[in-house]
Amino acid sequence: MGVRCVAIRACGGGKIDPGVPRMAVHACGAAAAVVALLSAAIALQWSPLHAVLQRALSLHTAHATKDMENLFQLVRNIVPALTSKKHKGQDGRIGIVGGCQEYTGAPYFAGISALKVGADLTHVFCAREAAPVIKSYSPELIVHPVLDSSNAVEEVEKWLPRLHALVVGPGLGRDELLLNNVRGILESTKARDIPVVIDADGLWLVAQQPALIHSYHKAILTPNHVEFSRLWEAVLSSPMDSKDLRGSTLKLSQALGNITVVQKGEQDLISNGQQVLVCNQEGSSRRCGGQGDLLSGSLGVMVHWALRAGPEKTNGSSPLLVAAWGACTLTRECNRQAFQKYGRSTTTTDMITEVGTAFSRLFTT
Numbered sequence: 001m002g003v004r005c006v007a008i009r010a011c012g013g014g015k016i017d018p019g020v021p022r023m024a025v026h027a028c029g030a031a032a033a034v035v036a037l038l039s040a041a042i043a044l045q046w047s048p049l050h051a052v053l054q055r056a057l058s059l060h061t062a063h064a065t066k067d068m069e070n071l072f073q074l075v076r077n078i079v080p081a082l083t084s085k086k087h088k089g090q091d092g093r094i095g096i097v098g099g100c101q102e103y104t105g106a107p108y109f110a111g112i113s114a115l116k117v118g119a120d121l122t123h124v125f126c127a128r129e130a131a132p133v134i135k136s137y138s139p140e141l142i143v144h145p146v147l148d149s150s151n152a153v154e155e156v157e158k159w160l161p162r163l164h165a166l167v168v169g170p171g172l173g174r175d176e177l178l179l180n181n182v183r184g185i186l187e188s189t190k191a192r193d194i195p196v197v198i199d200a201d202g203l204w205l206v207a208q209q210p211a212l213i214h215s216y217h218k219a220i221l222t223p224n225h226v227e228f229s230r231l232w233e234a235v236l237s238s239p240m241d242s243k244d245l246r247g248s249t250l251k252l253s254q255a256l257g258n259i260t261v262v263q264k265g266e267q268d269l270i271s272n273g274q275q276v277l278v279c280n281q282e283g284s285s286r287r288c289g290g291q292g293d294l295l296s297g298s299l300g301v302m303v304h305w306a307l308r309a310g311p312e313k314t315n316g317s318s319p320l321l322v323a324a325w326g327a328c329t330l331t332r333e334c335n336r337q338a339f340q341k342y343g344r345s346t347t348t349t350d351m352i353t354e355v356g357t358a359f360s361r362l363f364t365t
């Protein structure tokens with residue numbers, strides 16, 4: 001059973017898929033099934049054929065496993081060393097832009113996840129009413145009740161030079177005043193060349209105005225299925241082909257000027273318009289709300305680490321792709337570990353408790 005899990009996960013687990021796939025890894029699961037059936041049915045009569053198929057499959061699997069190991073190694077390479085020579089803030093000062101009257105959980109999940117992954121400081125910029133609520137969840141978050149004020153952009157701009165990355169959208173809501181302020185914040189963020197992860201209602205804003213983020217090479221979008229379709233329709237003006245999710249992820253990234261897109265789902269598909277990475281890390285069937293917030297907060301830190309590490313550490317691969325694959329893998333592992341303990345009652349809070357052990361298990365050598 002253990003071997004079978006490794007093989008299936010390895011098939012999609014970490015394949016770097018250049019424009020023309022070197023091998024049809026996604027067909028690997030089907031190939032495995034065919035081999036299994038053939039093995040049972042024809043083992044005695046056609047053993048040479050069986051042997052050929054088995055050899056082909058194990059080569060296939062060996063390749064995919066190697067790619068996945070490489071990706072794990074690239075993520076490990078970007079993780080900063082814990083040394084006594086550093087001061088507070090160096091491993092990440094992350095801003096979260098979100099939090100309104102209805103949604104206070106989402107920015108909290110994103111902010112606390114950034115800290116648990118290893119950021120030193122997290123600032124949440126939210127609407128006035130949401131601030132005391134978010135503060136009361138955790139003393140670890142620095143909370144600025146500025147997002148619905150008339151000088152919201154200036155208030156956030158004061159902090160921007162000190163932030164390493166911004167996560168825009170968790171729990172933002174769709175109020176026009178707030179969205180307008182976030183437009184200004186995004187413009188300022190781009191002007192300062194700060195990496196930005198856009199999620200949830202931040203993606204709603206991008207669907208209204210794709211030019212806001214078009215070609216900004218330090219942007220990563222993290223849409224769920226519905227958000228992805230909305231973006232697709234806004235940018236490509238046609239219904240998307242849901243049979244080819246990898247191709248769609250690649251095309252949406254290209255249409256947005258090759259910014260990085262993470263389409264979340266049964267498997268996470270990550271593209272910068274040139275490559276598609278697949279994250280198939282085992283998670284669970286528990287789909288409680290907030291898991292996407294854990295992902296976007298984690299990604300905020302990891303994108304900072306990846307950009308700071310530079311392309312030598314990511315072996316020439318895009319640092320943003322490596323960071324995104326790392327954050328997806330981590331989120332799914334948190335989900336798996338929490339589900340093992342709590343089963344159907346698993347919530348995102350339980351997943352956040354697992355961040356430390358999941359991170360060590362995956363990325364600490």
Ligand SMILES: NC(=O)C1=CN([C@@H]2O[C@H](COP(=O)(O)OP(=O)(O)OC[C@H]3O[C@@H](n4cnc5c(N)ncnc54)[C@H](OP(=O)(O)O)[C@@H]3O)[C@@H](O)[C@H]2O)[C@@H](O)CC1
Pocket residue numbers: 102103104105106107169170171172173200201224225226227289290292293
């Ligand atoms: N505790 C909190 O504070 C949390 C707050 N959150 C915040 O809520 C805000 C809105 O975010 P959102 O994700 O609910 O909005 P959106 O994407 O429009 O989905 C709306 C509807 O689309 C569907 N649907 C969704 N996913 C699907 C899928 N994969 N596949 C198929 N269908 C899918 C589903 O529709 P239904 O199935 O009910 O018909 C769903 O109800 C945003 O600010 C976010 O950050 C969350 O972060 C959670 C924790």
Ligand SMILES: Nc1ncnc2c1ncn2[C@@H]1O[C@H](COP(=O)(O)OP(=O)(O)OP(=O)(O)O)[C@@H](O)[C@H]1O
Pocket residue numbers: 200223224225264265266267268283284285287288289290291292293294295328331332
């Ligand atoms: N069908 C699935 N099977 C396994 N994992 C999944 C599945 N769908 C989503 N995930 C994982 O759950 C995490 C969050 O994805 P999801 O699509 O739930 O985001 P979301 O809708 O934005 O969440 P949120 O409730 O925080 O807004 C990702 O890591 C993704 O890999």
Ligand SMILES: [Mg+2]
Pocket residue numbers: 199200224292293
């Ligand atoms: Mg979401």
